[in-house]
Amino acid sequence: MGGASVSDGGEGTRSPVKIFGNIFISFIGAGVLGLPYAFKEAGVLEGTIILIAVGFLSFRGMMLLIKSKHFCSKTNVSRMELTPPGTRDEDQVELLERSRDSAGQEVNYGDLCQIAFGDRGKNIVDWAIIISQTGFCCAYLIFISENLAHYVHGLDEGDVVDDSLKLPFLLLMIPGLVGLSLVRKLHKLSIFSLFADFANVFAYLVVFWFDFEHVSTISIHPKEMDLKGLPFFIGVSIYCYEGAGMILSLEASVAKDYRSRFSTIFALSITAMSSLYILFGVCGYLSFGPETHSIITLNLPVGPMPLMVKGCLCFSLFFTYPIMLFPVIEILERRLGTVNHFWKGNLLRASVVVSSVIVVLIIPDFSTIMVLIGATCCSLLAFILPALIHMRIFKGRHTSRQLIEDYVILLFGCIGTLIGSIDALKRLNVIPDYSGRERIDA
Numbered sequence: 001m002g003g004a005s006v007s008d009g010g011e012g013t014r015s016p017v018k019i020f021g022n023i024f025i026s027f028i029g030a031g032v033l034g035l036p037y038a039f040k041e042a043g044v045l046e047g048t049i050i051l052i053a054v055g056f057l058s059f060r061g062m063m064l065l066i067k068s069k070h071f072c073s074k075t076n077v078s079r080m081e082l083t084p085p086g087t088r089d090e091d092q093v094e095l096l097e098r099s100r101d102s103a104g105q106e107v108n109y110g111d112l113c114q115i116a117f118g119d120r121g122k123n124i125v126d127w128a129i130i131i132s133q134t135g136f137c138c139a140y141l142i143f144i145s146e147n148l149a150h151y152v153h154g155l156d157e158g159d160v161v162d163d164s165l166k167l168p169f170l171l172l173m174i175p176g177l178v179g180l181s182l183v184r185k186l187h188k189l190s191i192f193s194l195f196a197d198f199a200n201v202f203a204y205l206v207v208f209w210f211d212f213e214h215v216s217t218i219s220i221h222p223k224e225m226d227l228k229g230l231p232f233f234i235g236v237s238i239y240c241y242e243g244a245g246m247i248l249s250l251e252a253s254v255a256k257d258y259r260s261r262f263s264t265i266f267a268l269s270i271t272a273m274s275s276l277y278i279l280f281g282v283c284g285y286l287s288f289g290p291e292t293h294s295i296i297t298l299n300l301p302v303g304p305m306p307l308m309v310k311g312c313l314c315f316s317l318f319f320t321y322p323i324m325l326f327p328v329i330e331i332l333e334r335r336l337g338t339v340n341h342f343w344k345g346n347l348l349r350a351s352v353v354v355s356s357v358i359v360v361l362i363i364p365d366f367s368t369i370m371v372l373i374g375a376t377c378c379s380l381l382a383f384i385l386p387a388l389i390h391m392r393i394f395k396g397r398h399t400s401r402q403l404i405e406d407y408v409i410l411l412f413g414c415i416g417t418l419i420g421s422i423d424a425l426k427r428l429n430v431i432p433d434y435s436g437r438e439r440i441d442a
Helices: 016-027 030-042 044-072 088-102 111-116 119-152 164-180 186-218 227-240 246-250 256-291 306-334 342-362 366-393 400-427
Strands: 430-432 439-442
Touching: 016 246, 030 088, 030 119, 030 256, 030 366, 030 439, 044 111, 044 227, 044 246, 044 256, 044 400, 088 430, 111 119, 111 246, 111 366, 119 164, 119 246, 119 306, 119 342, 119 366, 164 306, 164 342, 186 246, 186 256, 186 306, 227 366, 227 400, 246 256, 246 366, 246 439, 306 342, 366 400
Parallel strands: none
Antiparallel strands: 430 439
16 A cells, blocks of 8 residues: 555564565555456456566666665765766766765655755655555545445446445545544554555455356456557556555665565565456456446445445545555645644645545546556656666666666656556546446537
């Protein structure tokens, strides 16, 4: 769950299982529930290839951040270390001074971008985190309100939820969410985060079970390839690897003498997540075919077990919302100077919650939120900035292979941002007519 704190306190953990669990928790979120719909849009073959490619490039991009952090965190960094002969210039000297300020310290994403690009770099990271984390919160609100409306209004399996039916539930959630957002200490919410993790695993297993039970009742020819769905699927895939902003904190939670093993454990985690994403998305799509909804739980039949799954997910996401919003409020309070002002801080927190509800009213579709956030902020944090930071910090020290890797990751991030954003903007003009079809809003 991309914004949760994973700090282990003290000197850090040496447990591979705990490290794996922290990584898994920080990446796996509600986005996986939209993967079956993404496979419906793009096709099984194309979707599988894209997910594998995005997972691999995400891993390589985040490893660039870790390498850059290690370089900037070295003690006694000399000018000759940073600036090879023949490449010394004013930019390198400026970079050295910023790097020296962080020598021996744990460097977070914003610090690293500040070292590479100054205050403007930190500003970019801060706003990307604000927008992406708020986007995750909006996706949670859409999920909760759609599932509650589906249940309260007694809609059948596969029925589309009219946006007007979701409004009362969004309004009812505001007081509770504002109250939770007023909690100043993240650890006080940790019990809800733990419950959310168990609820998610339970829900995924139950959805798998219904997928396999339902697959024999329909006859479909699975879509193997559809280039029209490629931009959408790329945006959703990037969204699903939503932990890029947490990777440096995750690595910092490991004991210093154990960090050499982090990359191996991280690679295993990404492999496991990619396998889960592919299996979950393909099984969900093959089970419900053309009737697959943007949120797969809406395809579950009426009954005690599906109701329990939806209830657990709604409860867990409701209490995960303030955890995801925590870094947003932290950044805004620091920038607006309300850290030590109790009532101003409360007003800011309430305003952020209300703003997220307003965004949901403007963009009420779960899949559109996913592709929009994935193509913009997530792509920036996972691909574009890591490549640029690595090129900047290691200027003149690259091998040809490293430079090619940087450009490949950067190019993929730029292409993903462009085509994903265009697709999301197109989907903003598509309005469902609640009869199973869609029409374009003129």
